[in-house]
């Protein structure tokens with residue numbers, strides 16, 4: 001198998017195509033802290049038994065916050081550069097639903113290069129519930145889709161998911177540490193074949209494989 005890992009000099013910078021690119025160090029630490037607090041808030045709201053007066057007060061507070069924070073918005077599609085071990089570089093949207101650093105619902109935070117692929121640990125709270133106490137299957141697929149896509153981007157070339165297959169081997173529990181890993185298994189013309197799995201306490205709960213098709217960056 002040959003993976004044509006691209007040298008940094010060849011990597012297109014989305015800024016050259018009209019995308020907003022924000023350096024990680026420009027993101028205020030307070031924003032990243034707020035992201036964590038809001039993720040906890042979503043879980044708290046999903047499960048609260050607070051009385052109606054408290055709920056009404058919370059709604060007013062949240063509405064006020066939404067107005068304040070929404071007054072200055074980044075454009076949809078804003079990206080940030082990711083620097084990976086070994087000098088590899090790629091770009092991801094800040095608000096990516098699964099791994100965007102500023103998106104409170106994004107549960108994949110600490111992807112890193114390991115054993116020739118990517119690896120991350122995560123724990124999904126009650127906001128990701130499907131069956132009682134278990135992670136929703138759509139979120140299981142989303143975790144795999146993202147890690148497979150990022151693996152293609154980091155080791156092959158950025159592409160879109162053309163095909164994703166998920167085998168759900170065991171229930172994936174909420175509020176329990178999970179490990180997500182992935183690797184490239186082949187490259188054929190524009191197609192990058194990737195596979196990965198989610199493990200809980202060492203056991204595979206879901207396996208995924210995907211074909212990512214490399215695409216040119218469209219100008220915006």
Ligand SMILES: CCCCCCCCCC(=O)SCCNC(=O)CCNC(=O)[C@H](O)C(C)(C)COP(=O)(O)OP(=O)(O)OC[C@H]1O[C@@H](n2cnc3c(N)ncnc32)[C@H](O)[C@@H]1OP(=O)(O)O
Nearest residue numbers: 090091092145146149150153160161162163189190211213
């Ligand atoms: C750095 C940031 C990290 C980014 C990570 C992103 C992770 C998130 C991943 C996503 O969520 S992506 C969003 C979901 N996916 C999409 O919206 C893709 C929608 N589909 C398309 O845009 C097009 O169908 C696609 C770009 C995938 C392919 O269209 P093209 O017209 O460019 O390709 P073409 O039809 O010429 O096929 C190119 C090759 O791919 C193959 N192919 C295309 N669709 C396929 C398919 N569905 N299954 C298997 N193979 C497929 C096709 O057979 C061919 O193989 P060969 O080279 O062997 O001839």
